[in-house]
């Protein structure tokens with residue numbers, strides 16, 4: 001199963017594994033990564049699952065759909081590495097993915 005590493009604002013790293021097609025957000029919630037609020041439950045309408053994807057991984061993710069791009073405008077501290085974790089689905093190719101949880105979500 002693919003493993004995702006969550007780098008938290010306090011400098012610690014939490015790692016979790018999940019089945020293919022599982023959204024990274026679900027993995028965070030299941031593993032009690034509290035800063036991923038995910039208030040809409042993955043419906044792409046809240047932006048509280050915002051993460052920064054490590055630069056080494058940015059181009060390995062599926063491109064953003066328009067609704068993810070639109071919703072990201074409501075997140076704080078958005079940059080070129082920003083994604084909504086509910087829209088990133090796990091695949092074997094994403095084993096080892098590193099995402100940073102923005103400090104603004106704590």
Ligand code: FES
Nearest residue numbers: 040042046047086
């Ligand atoms: S959980 Fe709401 S946009 Fe991702």
